[in-house]
Amino acid sequence: MTQIDWIVLIYKVPSEPTKYRASIWREVKRLGGIYLQNGVCVFPDLDDVPLNVRNLADMVVRYGGSEFLFISKFVSNYHTTELVRLFQEARDEEYQPLIAQCEQLIDQCEQLLKVSVDEEQVELIQAQYFKIRRTATQIQARDYFEADRGGQFSQKLKELRAVIRKIPRGEIRR
Numbered sequence: 390m391t392q393i394d395w396i397v398l399i400y401k402v403p404s405e406p407t408k409y410r411a412s413i414w415r416e417v418k419r420l421g422g423i424y425l426q427n428g429v430c431v432f433p434d435l436d437d438v439p440l441n442v443r444n445l446a447d448m449v450v451r452y453g454g455s456e457f458l459f460i461s462k463f464v465s466n467y468h469t470t471e472l473v474r475l476f477q478e479a480r481d482e483e484y485q486p487l488i489a490q491c492e493q494l495i496d497q498c499e500q501l502l503k504v505s506v507d508e509e510q511v512e513l514i515q516a517q518y519f520k521i522r523r524t525a526t527q528i529q530a531r532d533y534f535e536a537d538r539g540g541q542f543s544q545k546l547k548e549l550r551a552v553i554r555k556i557p558r559g560e561i562r563r
């Protein structure tokens with residue numbers, strides 16, 4: 390594995406109000422960071438990640454906290470490989486519910502192919518499909534190391550798209 394630079398953020402924020410700690414935690418998750426322990430998170434030094442993490446560090450200070458932000462490398466490839474695995478596992482956990490939602494929606498669509506379909510049913514399915522796509526786009530933006538379930542999700546989404554297209558539009562009751 391090639392050597393990767395890592396952005397390490399060490400921070401501390403006041404315990405009150407708790408909304409500040411929660412807000413920072415959500416932002417770390419949104420950016421795809423991994424917590425090594427409380428107040429210590431790591432991000433890969435890729436693309437726009439440094440800019441986003443810098444904004445996160447500024448948020449810590451705005452909330453009355455303190456932060457240390459630096460770039461690091463691991464001395465051994467073992468630790469790099471282990472950290473990449475943790476990132477992949479975190480994304481796999483995020484993709485799994487989307488895979489299940491796709492499978493459920495595929496089943497619903499296949500049932501609709503057997504009966505007369507009304508416009509409301511089709512609109513509901515399409516809304517669910519686009520919600521899955523929006524969520525997936527957010528996860529894909531932080532899937533820095535191509536998690537296995539990302540590929541599985543893409544395949545399920547392709548299957549879902551194909552079955553939605555099979556719903557006969559001419560037979561939709563209005």
